[in-house]
Amino acid sequence: MEKRHRFSAWYILIGIWIVLIVQNIIFSMTQTQVIPYSEFLRLLKEDRITEVSVRSNQIQGKMKSQDHSGGDVLFRTIKVDPEISDLLDEHGVKFRGEIESTFLRNLFSWLFPIMMWIGIWYLVMKRMSGQQPGFMTLGRNRAKIYMEDEVNVTFEDVAGVDEAKQELVEITDFLESPERFTQLGGKIPRGILLVGPPGTGKTLLARAVAGESRVPFFSMSGSEFVEMFVGLGASRVRDLFVQAKEKAPCIIFIDELDALGKVRGFGGPVGGHDEREQTLNQLLVEMDGFDPSVGVILMAATNRPEILDPALLRPGRFDRHVLVDRPDKAGRKAILKVHLKNITCEENLDTDVIAGMTPGMVGADLANIVNEAALLAVRKNRDRVTMQEFGEAVERVVAGLEKKNRLINPEERRIVAHHEMGHAVIARALPGTDPVRKISIIPRGIAALGYTMQVPTEDRFLMKKSELLNKICTLLGGRAAEEIVFSDISTGAHNDLARSTDIARSMVREYGMSSKVGQVCFAREKQGQFLDLMQGRAQEYSEATARLIDAEVREIIDGQYRRALKILTGNRPVLDSGAVLLLDKEKIEGAELEALMDRVTSAG
Numbered sequence: 001m002e003k004r005h006r007f008s009a010w011y012i013l014i015g016i017w018i019v020l021i022v023q024n025i026i027f028s029m030t031q032t033q034v035i036p037y038s039e040f041l042r043l044l045k046e047d048r049i050t051e052v053s054v055r056s057n058q059i060q061g062k063m064k065s066q067d068h069s070g071g072d073v074l075f076r077t078i079k080v081d082p083e084i085s086d087l088l089d090e091h092g093v094k095f096r097g098e099i100e101s102t103f104l105r106n107l108f109s110w111l112f113p114i115m116m117w118i119g120i121w122y123l124v125m126k127r128m129s130g131q132q133p134g135f136m137t138l139g140r141n142r143a144k145i146y147m148e149d150e151v152n153v154t155f156e157d158v159a160g161v162d163e164a165k166q167e168l169v170e171i172t173d174f175l176e177s178p179e180r181f182t183q184l185g186g187k188i189p190r191g192i193l194l195v196g197p198p199g200t201g202k203t204l205l206a207r208a209v210a211g212e213s214r215v216p217f218f219s220m221s222g223s224e225f226v227e228m229f230v231g232l233g234a235s236r237v238r239d240l241f242v243q244a245k246e247k248a249p250c251i252i253f254i255d256e257l258d259a260l261g262k263v264r265g266f267g268g269p270v271g272g273h274d275e276r277e278q279t280l281n282q283l284l285v286e287m288d289g290f291d292p293s294v295g296v297i298l299m300a301a302t303n304r305p306e307i308l309d310p311a312l313l314r315p316g317r318f319d320r321h322v323l324v325d326r327p328d329k330a331g332r333k334a335i336l337k338v339h340l341k342n343i344t345c346e347e348n349l350d351t352d353v354i355a356g357m358t359p360g361m362v363g364a365d366l367a368n369i370v371n372e373a374a375l376l377a378v379r380k381n382r383d384r385v386t387m388q389e390f391g392e393a394v395e396r397v398v399a400g401l402e403k404k405n406r407l408i409n410p411e412e413r414r415i416v417a418h419h420e421m422g423h424a425v426i427a428r429a430l431p432g433t434d435p436v437r438k439i440s441i442i443p444r445g446i447a448a449l450g451y452t453m454q455v456p457t458e459d460r461f462l463m464k465k466s467e468l469l470n471k472i473c474t475l476l477g478g479r480a481a482e483e484i485v486f487s488d489i490s491t492g493a494h495n496d497l498a499r500s501t502d503i504a505r506s507m508v509r510e511y512g513m514s515s516k517v518g519q520v521c522f523a524r525e526k527q528g529q530f531l532d533l534m535q536g537r538a539q540e541y542s543e544a545t546a547r548l549i550d551a552e553v554r555e556i557i558d559g560q561y562r563r564a565l566k567i568l569t570g571n572r573p574v575l576d577s578g579a580v581l582l583l584d585k586e587k588i589e590g591a592e593l594e595a596l597m598d599r600v601t602s603a604g
């Protein structure tokens with residue numbers, strides 16, 4: 001209701017303005033004859049003009065009407081020449097000069113645009129804050145911090161992200177009794193950064209931590225901090241911490257931390273990054289200033305950790321990072337179970353099938369599917385949601401996501417599965433390569449469709465030639481598998497090729513590992529390169545050597561590729577059964593991976 005009152009004032013003002021304009025038009029149309037200047041001069045000479053007022057560029061007045069009824073008619077003409085007063089005198093016309101009254105016109109030509117701007121700005125403000133700022137409360141911003149005294153989300157509502165959950169359990173222990181925790185000498189984290197793709201449940205997790213430990217939850221979005229007015233963002237941060245300390249123990253959650261915490265001096269195309277910097281600085285100051293033992297835990301979420309200002313990630317700030325990754329098939333099944341609790345489904349609904357239909361999807365997508373399916377059932381007047389609706393719902397959501405390029409199709413999945421298995425089999429077959437810990441075809445980010453995680457067993461300072469060659473062979477394993485299985489190759493190996501070429505090139509140019517090029521090192525200090533270029537200093541080897549280097553790099557890579565093909569052909573059964581398993585589970589690790597890898601023979 002209040003909103004309507006406020007807006008009616010605008011309507012009244014605009015109304016008045018329109019009425020005035022319309023009045024003006026009607027007046028000039030009905031009452032006044034507009035005549036050409038020459039006509040005016042003629043009438044003047046005929047002594048039919050009785051009275052005029054002269055304005056800067058127009059003459060208004062009365063003239064005797066043509067029909068001799070004796071009445072006067074109003075007229076108006078444009079253009080005034082300087083001798084007009086003499087002429088008027090000559091014909092004995094009463095006249096007065098008039099400075100045009102432009103007050104009203106000016107008022108409206110100025111006031112209206114200003115009013116428009118205030119109106120637009122007001123709407124923008126409202127959108128940005130999601131609330132009614134009102135004119136009087138502009139400087140104050142307490143209202144924009146969302147505070148929930150009681151959060152009714154628990155860890156049970158979050159599924160499929162068990163690793164992240166485990167890491168956060170400790171935080172709930174701390175929040176439940178901060179004193180006891182510190183007495184026992186526990187080290188309290190100050191800031192926890194939840195990192196993961198959109199929709200994986202970062203916000204949900206943060207709320208669950210608050211819900212589990214029954215503490216208030218303050219939340220704000222990074223993009224909301226970045227206000228239009230300099231200084232407002234910083235004062236908001238201050239406000240947020242003041243309020244949080246009063247309510248401790250509690251959680252402060254900042255969503256979209258990247259909007260606020262981009263590397264400084266990395267402003268967008270529109271100005272105003274000064275404002276963002278001020279806000280960020282204030283956040284850093286507050287983070288350094290508060291004593292975590294009072295029981296305020298700062299959590300933040302981002303899906304672009306790489307653009308964050310390193311200052312934010314320093315020890316004592318957001319130094320604890322929790323990965324909230326896309327769920328695998330089992331995870332998706334668990335998430336579906338959570339959301340299915342809220343709707344009535346047919347009795348033996350197979351969540352396994354739905355989970356299988358939704359590779360690459362995140363929690364938010366799955367929540368969306370459940371919701372969509374329920375709506376479809378309502379539309380069909382069903383009393384429960386059946387598999388058929390879920391099928392349709394999945395199709396709809398998939399279509400939406402495909403537009404956004406977020407899903408890979410079944411054919412691509414098959415290629416990716418064999419590609420990743422190719423890496424894994426070779427890594428296992430060759431001695432001295434890092435053991436494979438995890439193979440996954442859950443897409444991460446935009447670039448990498450799948451990945452094979454190799455974890456080094458020890459820190460290394462020296463690499464032997466044979467090890468470097470094995471590494472290249474492992475990198476080429478992905479493409480080799482594609483060629484063997486599909487007799488075709490894909491662009492998915494781009495990064496692998498780049499990395500193996502780098503290694504091969506370094507072997508030849510820097511480590512003297514090619515007998516044809518010899519024990520020489522052509523690498524120069526990186527920082528010198530730019531200067532060399534500026535001074536036109538040539539490369540330090542001849543054209544012929546350059547060609548030799550290129551040939552040697554090719555030779556190394558081709559040799560390793562042939563080796564990869566041979567190893568994979570010898571291990572074809574493992575390659576195929578591994579890919580099938582991967583397509584089903586999307587992620588293989590632990591004992592299952594061991595069992596699979598034990599079948600790999602090194603005989604290449």
Ligand SMILES: Nc1ncnc2c1ncn2[C@@H]1O[C@H](COP(=O)(O)OP(=O)(O)OP(=O)(O)O)[C@@H](O)[C@H]1O
Nearest residue numbers: 157158159198199200201202203204335363364367
């Ligand atoms: N792991 C999950 N378990 C259950 N539900 C989930 C999960 N992840 C997401 N959802 C559902 O999706 C909704 C949106 O998730 P949420 O806002 O927490 O994602 P987010 O990672 O914070 O995304 P964004 O980065 O876009 O803010 C949640 O309210 C919940 O209904």
Ligand SMILES: [Zn+2]
Nearest residue numbers: 419478493496
């Ligand atoms: Zn690869």
